[in-house]
Amino acid sequence: MTNEQFIERLQQPNWSVSCKTEQQVDLVLQACRTAGISSDKREEIIKVLRLPIDIGFSKYFDTIEYAHNGAFKFLELENITSWFFDAIKKE
Template identity: 50%
Template structure:
C-alpha cells in the first residue's frame, strides 16, 4: 500500500487500530494527519498524543470524520458495532513505505 492508499483506507469506514507501543501511536496519528482526520475535539491528529500506557485503541468515526481513543476495554464493542479492526493492514502498509 502506498501512502495514498493508506490515506484512502483511513477515510473509508469506521475502524479501530490497536497500538501496543508509543511508536505505533505516533505512526497512526501521522497517517491520520495526512488523511486530514482530526481528534473529536477538533485538534490536529499529531497535536495531541495520548501516550498513556499501551495498548490503546485509536477509533475512527467516519460519520463525524474524527478519531478518539480508549484503553482497549471497548475494542470488542466497536467490532460488534461495525468498526473494522485494521491494525495489521495499516501497520503492514506503513512498514513497506
C-alpha cells in the first residue's frame, strides 16, 4: 500500500481506530493531520483523555472524534485498527 492509498482510505468516512497507548494516539492523530481530517483543538482534547480511546471519522463529523467503551457502535463505524497499525508498520 502506498502512502497515497493510505491517506485516501483515511479520508473516506465511517472508520474508527482503537488506541491503548499514547504512542498509538499520536500515530493516529499524525495520520489524520496528513490526511487533512483533523483539527488542533480536537487533537488537544484527545491527547488528555484517559486510555483506551477510540478515534473515529464519520460522515456525521467534520473532523475526527473520540469515544470510550465502544460508543461509536451506534454510528456503525468500521473498526480499522488492525489495518491501520499494519499499514503504519509497512511504511
